[in-house]
């Protein structure tokens with residue numbers, strides 16, 4: 277018998293055959309598209325470190341939402357950037373805050389699109405931390421009612437899903453209780469259960485003007501070196517009532533996505549964050565990589581690792597290619 281017996285290349289001989297045996301495929305319905313909404317009229321301000329992504333006033337955010345829907349992307353996640361910031365992030369939980377108004381406008385224009393509200397104070401506080409301060413300390417328990425208030429006002433404005441990204445302890449239980457008391461029992465919570473203190477959030481902080489004015493987020497976000505702790509965070513959030521869970525960032529944390537998927541029965545979302553997007557764009561602009569090709573490879577790898585849904589700034593361009 278000819279050597280070798282096993283020839284994996286037999287299944288790679290043609291494009292059709294490769295398509296037939298492909299294990300992971302991407303679809304526009306896998307994606308969630310982030311939008312950065314700002315106050316004002318007719319604003320469509322490019323974010324320098326994220327080519328193709330903009331700060332959008334509400335009417336432009338509605339137009340982007342319509343485009344997402346037309347391309348088959350089922351959902352957007354909203355980040356609000358208010359004109360006025362203060363120590364307590366008041367505009368984050370105001371009934372007529374920027375994100376609450378954006379939710380109403382998008383739900384009115386594109387009712388079928390699932391609108392996810394990111395719930396966190398860092399875009400709304402003048403110090404840029406995700407909660408209120410006691411001295412230099414981000415106060416956990418004093419922050420919870422404010423986050424809960426933000427969740428309630430966003431859900432009342434029409435948000436389909438509430439996604440807390442602050443990493444305070446006990447927040448899922450606090451949000452669930454307040455939402456239930458406000459008769460929002462049917463609004464699911466997508467917890468940023470496993471969120472690392474990552475350098476890959478740099479461009480987002482430019483987009484959201486949310487860089488901490490002192491210190492960093494290591495006192496509340498996870499240490500990138502820890503994997504077993506991810507399972508602890510996962511268990512706590514599920515016990516507190518999370519309906520879906522997220523791992524963030526995605527690309528340096530594919531092992532974590534895989535473990536989380538194995539350890540729970542709820543949908544797993546991965547956040548392909550701003551720095552991951554910026555690296556692809558920068559390298560492609562220099563002609564160092566084929567941008568479309570590495571984009572698809574990255575998104576496929578995130579899905580292969582176990583993500584059921586991917587939050588990605590590539591959502592629209594990837595959907596156009598699919």
Ligand code: PBG
Nearest residue numbers: 396398441476477480549550551
């Ligand atoms: C808010 C929040 C951040 C991101 C999503 N929600 C920033 C942070 O934690 O500093 C980052 C998203 C990205 O980088 O694309 N807390």
